[in-house]
Amino acid sequence: MTRASTTSRRNAVREALSECEGFRSAQDIYAALRADGSKIGLTTVYRALQALCDAGEVDVLRTDEGEAVYRACRTEEHHHHLVCRDCGRTIEVAGPAVERWAAAIADEHGFSEITHTVEIFGRCADCTGAE
Amino acid sequence: MTRASTTSRRNAVREALSECEGFRSAQDIYAALRADGSKIGLTTVYRALQALCDAGEVDVLRTDEGEAVYRACRTEEHHHHLVCRDCGRTIEVAGPAVERWAAAIADEHGFSEITHTVEIFGRCADCTGAE
DNA sequence: ACGGTTTTGACAACCGTTTTCATTTTGTCC
DNA sequence: GGACAAAATGAAAACGGTTGTCAAAACCGT
Numbered sequence: 001m002t003r004a005s006t007t008s009r010r011n012a013v014r015e016a017l018s019e020c021e022g023f024r025s026a027q028d029i030y031a032a033l034r035a036d037g038s039k040i041g042l043t044t045v046y047r048a049l050q051a052l053c054d055a056g057e058v059d060v061l062r063t064d065e066g067e068a069v070y071r072a073c074r075t076e077e078h079h080h081h082l083v084c085r086d087c088g089r090t091i092e093v094a095g096p097a098v099e100r101w102a103a104a105i106a107d108e109h110g111f112s113e114i115t116h117t118v119e120i121f122g123r124c125a126d127c128t129g130a131e
Numbered sequence: 132m133t134r135a136s137t138t139s140r141r142n143a144v145r146e147a148l149s150e151c152e153g154f155r156s157a158q159d160i161y162a163a164l165r166a167d168g169s170k171i172g173l174t175t176v177y178r179a180l181q182a183l184c185d186a187g188e189v190d191v192l193r194t195d196e197g198e199a200v201y202r203a204c205r206t207e208e209h210h211h212h213l214v215c216r217d218c219g220r221t222i223e224v225a226g227p228a229v230e231r232w233a234a235a236i237a238d239e240h241g242f243s244e245i246t247h248t249v250e251i252f253g254r255c256a257d258c259t260g261a262e
Numbered sequence: 263a264c265g266g267t268t269t270t271g272a273c274a275a276c277c278g279t280t281t282t283c284a285t286t287t288t289g290t291c292c
Numbered sequence: 293g294g295a296c297a298a299a300a301t302g303a304a305a306a307c308g309g310t311t312g313t314c315a316a317a318a319c320c321g322t
Contacts, residue, residue, distance in 0.1 A: 005299085005300090007287090007288080007299090007300065007301090008287095009300075009301075010300095025278085026278080026279080027277095027278075039302090040301085040302085041301065041302035041303070042279095042302085042303095043279095043280085043281090043301075043302060043303080043304095044300080044301055044302070046278095046279065046280075047280095047300085047301085062193045062195075062197055064193075065278095066193055066197035066198070066199065066278080066309080066310085067197070067277090067278065068197065068278085068279085082236055082237060082240055082242060084242065085244075091240055093236050095232060095236075097228065097232055098229055098232055098249075101226060101228055101229055102251050105213055105224050105226070105251060106213060106251060106253050109213055109222055109255070109256075110255060110256030110259075111213060111215065111251075111253035111254060111255050111256070112253055112254050112259055113216075113253050113254045114251060114252070114253040115251075115252050115253070116249070116250065116251045116252065117248060117249070117250050117252075118229075118247070118248070118249050119247065119248050120233050120236060120237060120242075120245060120246075120247045121245070121246050121247065121248075122237050122242035122243055122244050122245040122246070123242060123243050123244045124240070124241060124242050125240075125241030125242070128241075128243055136268090136269095138268090138269065138270090138318090138319090139318095140269080140270075141269095156309085157309080157310080158308095158309080170271085171270085171271085172270065172271035172272070173271085173272095173310095174270075174271060174272080174273095174310095174311080174312090175269080175270055175271065177309095177310065177311075178269085178270085178311095196309095197278080197279085197309080198308090198309065199309085199310085
């Protein structure tokens with residue numbers, strides 16, 4: 001897991017990403033940086049996100065519409081997310097029980113080289129209250 | 132969960148889907164039907180899949196590349212998938228423990244109206260052996 | 263058979279993402 | 293600091309999956 005190179009553009013993307021609570025699309029980041037006066041290009045945002053992603057500094061997942069959304073993760077360790085579908089607020093959760101369950105299921109059916117995706121979506125307390 | 136209307140084209144898509152073991156993209160289905168001599172259009176395949184999907188007759192999920200893939204599910208009940216990343220063979224698995232875990236995590240953080248995605252990917256015994 | 267609704271398919275439009283390529287910036291060795 | 297090579301950048305074009313448009317065809321109840 002080599003660290004992504006740190007150019008000023010990449011740092012800008014890193015920073016924009018770490019300033020928000022939830023998952024954001026490449027275009028969101030681009031719009032935010034532009035709004036801040038940056039002259040960054042959309043292509044560069046995509047490339048920076050990909051680099052950060054490869055380096056393991058950010059998590060990616062796909063929305064139901066197939067759009068890729070990114071988030072700076074606090075921990076380097078394997079974890080999953082509890083995401084508010086209204087405000088996007090995201091909580092990182094560890095799930096050793098789920099890891100074991102997935103491994104057991106796979107083993108039972110003779111599958112190897114397991115990976116898995118586990119994400120939980122809901123409405124957070126604030127959004128439920130503010131309705 | 133109203134049943135999707137049954138036109139001949141929709142049935143063709145239904146059938147094509149139920150004839151294969153794993154998740155298939157809209158374009159795969161289209162190609163298969165065309166190869167069988169059907170004059171169906173790509174648009175219609177997309178529409179049929181969406182209808183079947185709305186009716187709960189098929190499951191959809193997104194590949195890492197953002198492509199939507201579909202599968203006729205055997206059971207109407209809530210379940211997850213164990214998917215071979217080589218041949219696409221898919222096994223439906225129930226995970227009451229995971230359901231409980233997800234509910235508990237959500238509750239603990241004050242989240243409500245929970246949904247979740249849980250998919251396991253790996254290499255099945257056949258593909259491991261045939262390598 | 264008739265009129266109205268639904269479905270269909272060719273094609274164009276869309277949208278997020280990637281590629282291309284010429285220009286700019288960065289790093290390094292002198 | 294200056295020169296040069298390598299890496300990064302941005303505008304625009306290309307791409308690929310998916311959705312919208314619209315006229316023609318199939319289907320339905322009478």
